[in-house]
Amino acid sequence: MQVLRQLPTVHDPNLLVGTATADDAGVYRIDRDRALVQTVDFFTPIVDDAFVYGQIAAANALSDVYAMGGRPLTAMNLMGVPTDVVPPKVINAILRGGAAKLKEAKCALVGGHTIRNPEPVYGLAVTGLVNPRRLITNDGVRPGDWLILTKPLGTGIVTTGIKRALVRRGTVQKAVASMCALNVVGAELAERGLVRAGTDVTGYGLLGHLGSMCRASGVGAEIDATRVPVLSNEVFQLIEKDCIPGGSRENLKTANESTEWKGVANAHKILLADAQTSGGLLLCVRPRLLRDVLKVLKKGRTLCAKVIGRIVKATMNPTIFVVSNRW
Numbered sequence: 506m507q508v509l510r511q512l513p514t515v516h517d518p519n520l521l522v523g524t525a526t527a528d529d530a531g532v533y534r535i536d537r538d539r540a541l542v543q544t545v546d547f548f549t550p551i552v553d554d555a556f557v558y559g560q561i562a563a564a565n566a567l568s569d570v571y572a573m574g575g576r577p578l579t580a581m582n583l584m585g586v587p588t589d590v591v592p593p594k595v596i597n598a599i600l601r602g603g604a605a606k607l608k609e610a611k612c613a614l615v616g617g618h619t620i621r622n623p624e625p626v627y628g629l630a631v632t633g634l635v636n637p638r639r640l641i642t643n644d645g646v647r648p649g650d651w652l653i654l655t656k657p658l659g660t661g662i663v664t665t666g667i668k669r670a671l672v673r674r675g676t677v678q679k680a681v682a683s684m685c686a687l688n689v690v691g692a693e694l695a696e697r698g699l700v701r702a703g704t705d706v707t708g709y710g711l712l713g714h715l716g717s718m719c720r721a722s723g724v725g726a727e728i729d730a731t732r733v734p735v736l737s738n739e740v741f742q743l744i745e746k747d748c749i750p751g752g753s754r755e756n757l758k759t760a761n762e763s764t765e766w767k768g769v770a771n772a773h774k775i776l777l778a779d780a781q782t783s784g785g786l787l788l789c790v791r792p793r794l795l796r797d798v799l800k801v802l803k804k805g806r807t808l809c810a811k812v813i814g815r816i817v818k819a820t821m822n823p824t825i826f827v828v829s830n831r832w
Contacts, residue, residue, distance in 0.1 A: 547628020559602020574695025575635035582617025656785025706784035
């Protein structure tokens with residue numbers, strides 16, 4: 506973000522979402538009813554299975570389009586690989602995994618670019634379509650909105666534990682299923698006019714992404730840590746074994762500057778700051794629409810639909826209040 510602040514500001518009436526609000530994707534209006542949604546994401550392997558890695562990377566890239574309320578149209582592969590180390594069959598498996606997830610999303614793969622790189626990286630540039638009047642952004646949050654999370658937290662902790670061979674098979678399977686799941690419900694909710702503000706939870710953790718929404722909207726938030734869903738109770742055991750990614754530690758350090766904790770265990774603090782890969786949607790829902798949103802989420806392909814907190818009026822500092830057993 507520090508680097509982005511130094512870039513020149515783009516003045517274009519059709520640029521609906523740019524770099525100013527740290528949103529999930531850029532949005533450019535084509536006409537009254539259509540706008541392009543553009544995003545790009547890639548990362549190094551976080552699981553051993555090449556095909557699954559491709560699936561996760563694709564789901565993660567597609568998520569930003571869904572988080573804006575859009576539907577993905579086309580995608581292009583981005584890959585860096587040490588060809589002298591990684592055999593062609595592994596490269597092929599990664600690409601097949603990505604293609605399989607794109608097919609599930611009804612998104613056309615139209616090309617890509619590959620370079621030699623010291624370590625493998627894979628991801629996609631995705632273009633989607635959204636109705637500008639149904640756009641989900643991170644700056645439309647209002648006091649009184651309820652906060653809903655659609656996937657459990659803990660993938661950063663679990664994948665760190667996988668690298669150390671400390672995670673039970675069942676927990677690994679839950680993490681993989683979560684990371685591979687598409688956030689398509691974001692588009693479904695937007696098209697029905699049920700949600701106008703939200704984001705997806707990825708590398709900055711729940712607290713980081715919630716903080717961005719609060720700052721963009723000029724509001725605060727209150728979360729009940731005990732209501733936040735977790736992949737498995739084993740996640741807390743892994744925290745005790747110090748399976749905490751460096752990014753999650755940095756997230757917590759940053760979050761502490763604008764967060765007030767009341768009776769919250771340290772393990773829950775780490776969970777709320779855990780850097781997620783292909784995480785769920787964090788939705789801000791008007792009270793009168795809460796029942797309808799929960800109904801759509803429970804009927805759709807979501808792993809969970811948990812009300813974890815609410816938006817409150819802004820204070821000077823902190824921005825976020827985290828409590829225990831509030832509701």
